[in-house]
């Protein structure tokens with residue numbers, strides 16, 4: 425089976441997904457591309473062999489030659505396009521965040537529940553990253569005992585001038601919120617947020633330090649530092665009752681030169697998570713072929729969960745106190761079977 429994929433938005437991530445579907449996975453072809461920048465759409469279409477340039481996102485979703493839709497347009501458009509794809513009963517892979525607010529994410533959850541079928545997957549690709557997967561498999565063997573703490577570090581080399589501390593919580597940290605829920609197999613119930621004093625206050629966004637509690641009582645701490653300067657660096661260590669398990673550096677080479685041993689850091693997340701994106705996109709295609717969701721996939725409910733934790737985190741930062749995460753009731757469609 426060949427899934428005919430339509431891609432809405434071919435900026436950084438959309439263009440990457442289009443290349444992955446065209447060249448790096450089995451069972452897909454790029455049927456149509458839409459981007460608000462027509463030149464960019466044409467360039468990615470010719471690079472990926474796309475058959476069609478759609479006139480609008482709506483016409484791409486409605487196109488009978490498009491079986492499934494990737495949404496990688498600006499964040500505020502994710503939920504409306506996801507809802508349109510669900511209305512057309514087409515599987516959708518939506519880049520994170522699923523929606524601009526938890527309320528809007530719940531609309532996607534409600535629409536999918538009404539369909540009675542999980543058709544939406546959110547692009548929380550870390551669930552497919554081999555080191556995170558191995559970390560989870562290790563503690564699940566039982567040898568380490570129960571998880572007590574999960575230390576997370578998320579550093580970007582630099583952030584654009586418009587980036588704010590709120591965006592560090594609403595846009596960057598959701599990766600950790602999702603991977604913590606995935607790793608610990610339970611929800612996050614409380615969050616507190618702090619920022620250090622800094623000599624360069626007022627210039628660059630300072631790091632944000634988050635402490636969360638899980639439903640089973642484990643603690644999660646997350647450093648989000650969007651102006652770390654030295655490179656892209658994601659770390660994680662799970663501290664369990666009898667030992668710990670930490671992420672290694674995948675695909676990093678070690679150089680010995682001039683009396684020094686060194687490893688390089690990438691400029692952004694794409695090299696670090698290249699394999700995770702590939703595995704995620706392949707799993708999405710396989711799920712479409714099987715007509716049942718991938719068990720590791722982030723569902724619309726997971727997209728909602730990340731959004732509601734981020735909203736509690738923003739309140740925690742602004743109000744200077746720990747805030748409880750008030751999750752809606754989980755619809756039956758998303759209960760584990």
Ligand code: ISE
Nearest residue numbers: 520578579580595596599693
């Ligand atoms: C960026 O916004 C992303 O979405 C990437 O997936 C993430 O790894 C990166 O750190 C973020 O800045």
